[in-house]
Amino acid sequence: MANTYQYIDGDGATHTLYVAGTTTDKFVQPLSERDWDASSVADHYHEPTPSRLADTYRGTLYKVRGYSFTTLLLATTAGGLEGLKSSWADWHDPELGEGQLKRITHRGTTRVLDCIPGRATYRPDIRGNRESQISEFVTQVYVAGIPWWRDAALTTASGAFTGTTAATIGVSNAGDIPAWIKVSVTGIVDRPSIAVGSDSMVVTGSSGQATDLIIYKTMPHGTYGRTVRNWSGGTGGVGTGGYTFMRLTAGSKYLQLPKGASVLTFTATSGTAAILVEWYNYYGSLF
Secondary structure, three states: OOOEEEEEOOOOOEEEEEEOOOOOOEEEOOOOOEEOOHHHHEEEEEEOOOOOOOOEEEEEEEOOEEEEEEEEEEOOOHHHHHHHHHHHHHHOOHHHOOEEEEEEOOOOOEEEEEEEEEEEEEEEOOOOOOOOOOEEEEEEEEEEOOOOEEOOOOEEEEEEOEOOEOEEEEEEEOOOOOEEEEEEEEOOEEOOEEEEOOEEEEEOOEEOOOOOEEEEEOOOOOOOOOEEEEEEOOOOOEEEEEOOOOOEOOOOOOOEEOOEEEEEEEEOOEEOOEEEEEEOOEEOOOO
């Protein structure tokens, strides 16, 4: 499925926009892909100094990313073209919420952009029959609040608490930026703590059953982004997840995995609950 464009809308429905060699009613226009490069995504902040010879670099701020491509909608009748345009508009309805653009490049690299569909612009195919008008070009824009491409699948690592003795899990973030994490803790544990370097997340409560579940999610996107939730008896147990007694301590931070290899350290007052760590690798470039 190399050279593939798919949009997964906010309701989770997958719409195949184009697959090279298999799609018969849509053709991607050559050299039509526009992925905002680093110069348009990033602002490099330089603070003025008293020196007339130099300013001071303070950091890089990343802005919303835009991405677009142009495809040819090709029907056999004028009514068929109207149907294609209607479907395209339905697939890209922003009222469905944030979706995912899935792009598989010519060499087979898969990247996903969490985005909201922007404006679609249509123009006639001047090579076609103007009277029947069975083909039109559409340029579709997507706008990403998280301006990074990511892997389609989560990377995972696992382990278990060993009470007050520190348990460690080695991880490797293969992306270009620090990665947000999701940590699922299943089983009996009291005051669990997760640390990466000098940063840590500590929960004030405890879980008393082997099927109890705590989920830490530092990812900024999604329904439960940046939360700590718990279930008594697991997700099939009592309630749909609570925020009450499982509170983070005042000094806690929403952790991220630095680029490259690092170690997560897990400690608790007591307990041997199982640990599952999940994250996406994020990339600045589609290619």
